[in-house]
Amino acid sequence: MSNRPEPPEVLLTERGRLINLGYRLLGSLADAEDAVQEAYARWYGLAPEQQAAIASPGAWLNTVTSRICLDVLGSARVRREQYVGEWIPEPVPDTAEWSGTAHADPADRITLDESVDMAFLVVLDSMTPAERVAFLLHDVFRYPFDEVAEIVGRSSAACRQLASSARRRVRDAQPIAVPSAERARVVRGFKEAWQAKDVAALIGLLDPAAAAIADGGGLVAASLHPVEGGAEIARYLVGLAERAGSLDLLERTVNGQPGLVARAGRATVAVYAFEIADDRIQRIWVVRNPEKLRTWREL
Numbered sequence: 001m002s003n004r005p006e007p008p009e010v011l012l013t014e015r016g017r018l019i020n021l022g023y024r025l026l027g028s029l030a031d032a033e034d035a036v037q038e039a040y041a042r043w044y045g046l047a048p049e050q051q052a053a054i055a056s057p058g059a060w061l062n063t064v065t066s067r068i069c070l071d072v073l074g075s076a077r078v079r080r081e082q083y084v085g086e087w088i089p090e091p092v093p094d095t096a097e098w099s100g101t102a103h104a105d106p107a108d109r110i111t112l113d114e115s116v117d118m119a120f121l122v123v124l125d126s127m128t129p130a131e132r133v134a135f136l137l138h139d140v141f142r143y144p145f146d147e148v149a150e151i152v153g154r155s156s157a158a159c160r161q162l163a164s165s166a167r168r169r170v171r172d173a174q175p176i177a178v179p180s181a182e183r184a185r186v187v188r189g190f191k192e193a194w195q196a197k198d199v200a201a202l203i204g205l206l207d208p209a210a211a212a213i214a215d216g217g218g219l220v221a222a223s224l225h226p227v228e229g230g231a232e233i234a235r236y237l238v239g240l241a242e243r244a245g246s247l248d249l250l251e252r253t254v255n256g257q258p259g260l261v262a263r264a265g266r267a268t269v270a271v272y273a274f275e276i277a278d279d280r281i282q283r284i285w286v287v288r289n290p291e292k293l294r295t296w297r298e299l
Helices: 008-012 015-026 029-044 048-052 057-082 118-125 129-140 145-152 156-173 180-195 199-205 230-244
Strands: 206-215 248-254 257-264 267-277 280-287
Touching (some): 008 057, 015 057, 015 129, 057 129, 118 156, 118 267, 118 280, 129 145, 180 199, 180 230, 180 257, 180 280, 199 206, 199 230, 206 230
Parallel strands (some): 206 280
Antiparallel strands (some): 257 267, 267 280
């Protein structure tokens, strides 16, 4: 095997995989991009002989990106204490809808699968940083525990325990899988009932114990606390529709699942993700923070 460092164009083929890794680890496309950029900066900051000594630059970038994400997760809890209102992972659109946005480069797109479902990301956010990293690297990205241990800075046995603990959290919190067509039907019914300002129809689609969580980041108006209860959410939504005036509600794929996008003209002002079980909506996540809507603005 040659000791010469791989050329930049080969290294850049890793970017898409690193962005996908960073997004799942951090729940934020912007933070993932920053982490990947920092990893590349560290690579190009190495002396030529240091680069030549690295047998697999791609594996090196994966390790460095993961460690940067682990550090970001550690500091995120402090930042969240200063965040205004609820924090929700950044939503991403269907792959086909990225064209024409600031993220038209295929390397910046997120591959959609069950590991980016909004409900799954919310569960991940409840984990400790070490749990989240160990679980995702092993269970989702298929890293062997020896490599996970090197990244996390703990023993292989400890990483197995972390991943096992995280797995239990996911299993306990994960709702029964609902076919996409059924989800889409419920979301469409919700959209039509909301547009008609039909409180009774909305109540019929919402679980009595449903919760609606909004994220405005302190930059736009949004409820600072979850709205709980199907009837309460229905009345809140109808009141919101009466105050908001003319908005277009579009059915779109949000993190791989049927969702809604609210637009004022061509500008996206909110993205709605849903957790659905037994033909009822259990959770609604509403992202209004404009910093988390960059990929949706012109969709």
